[in-house]
Amino acid sequence: MALRSATINVMIAAAEKAARGLKRDFGEIEHLQVSRKGPGDFVSAADVKTEKTLVAELSKARPTFGFLLEEGGTKAGSDADHRWIIDPIDGTTNFLHGIPHFAISIALQHRDAIIAGVVLNPATDELYAAEKGQGAYLNNRRIRVSARTRMDDAVIGTGIPHKGRLDADGHKQFLGQLEKVMAATAGIRRAGTASLDLAYVASGRLDGFWELGLQPWDMAAGVLLVREAGGFVTDAATDGDPLTTGNIAAANPDLHAGLKGLIA
Numbered sequence: 005m006a007l008r009s010a011t012i013n014v015m016i017a018a019a020e021k022a023a024r025g026l027k028r029d030f031g032e033i034e035h036l037q038v039s040r041k042g043p044g045d046f047v048s049a050a051d052v053k054t055e056k057t058l059v060a061e062l063s064k065a066r067p068t069f070g071f072l073l074e075e076g077g078t079k080a081g082s083d084a085d086h087r088w089i090i091d092p093i094d095g096t097t098n099f100l101h102g103i104p105h106f107a108i109s110i111a112l113q114h115r116d117a118i119i120a121g122v123v124l125n126p127a128t129d130e131l132y133a134a135e136k137g138q139g140a141y142l143n144n145r146r147i148r149v150s151a152r153t154r155m156d157d158a159v160i161g162t163g164i165p166h167k168g169r170l171d172a173d174g175h176k177q178f179l180g181q182l183e184k185v186m187a188a189t190a191g192i193r194r195a196g197t198a199s200l201d202l203a204y205v206a207s208g209r210l211d212g213f214w215e216l217g218l219q220p221w222d223m224a225a226g227v228l229l230v231r232e233a234g235g236f237v238t239d240a241a242t243d244g245d246p247l248t249t250g251n252i253a254a255a256n257p258d259l260h261a262g263l264k265g266l267i268a
């Protein structure tokens with residue numbers, strides 16, 4: 005791995021430790037799928053357990069940092085400038101259904117900036133990592149966003165809002181965006197894990213990605229991955245910060261403005 009700072013090592017070690025437990029849990033899902041009770045409670049417990057492991061490991065290494073956690077909410081640290089932003093299982097619906105496309109996402113925020121990010125898919129052992137100013141990596145390989153310049157060659161990822169996510173107007177707005185993007189591109193993908201969607205933009209597998217109504221823990225690490233891989237990331241409509249608005253548009257530099265134009 006070309007990233008060698010103490011901070012990124014701490015993040016990778018924490019993610020890998022949590023991933024070992026999550027891998028075992030994922031192995032159980034198949035059996036629970038066919039049980040009458042289903043895997044729902046088991047998955048909630050796995051989510052909480054994974055988050056606890058991450059918090060314990062990161063606190064051991066950096067006892068003063070705070071946390072923003074999907075499950076546990078906000079925990080202030082004595083260092084007001086640093087906090088970890090964590091999603092223990094991004095892509096919970098995939099995990100629940102036994103689909104091997106989910107991730108542990110850890111970002112480190114310093115004041116307003118994300119300065120390090122790790123996204124690890126325990127089912128494939130793909131580990132994405134980035135540090136501000138140091139580039140983005142998939143396992144030991146430097147990654148870059150795609151070089152495609154034509155929207156009609158582009159494959160664009162998105163997330164489809166489901167019941168309970170966005171109101172009826174939000175669903176309508178999304179359908180309008182879908183119509184525009186599908187008419188202009190080589191294809192749309194909906195894989196179900198925003199952090200991995202962003203990691204795929206960073207590694208050039210996807211040419212762009214947009215989604216409405218995300219939470220900071222779904223995006224924080226992925227946003228840094230895309231930027232460090234040479235891509236652009238903004239709010240879906242403005243030049244604002246997606247971590248604040250929840251709406252994101254990410255793409256290679258040639259397609260970012262075009263994607264935003266389509267979803268405007």
Ligand code: IPD
Nearest residue numbers: 093094095096163196197198222
């Ligand atoms: C979800 C995933 C999914 C996205 C949803 C998110 P979670 O996160 O990132 O791709 O479409 O909007 O809520 O709940 O599985 O951590």
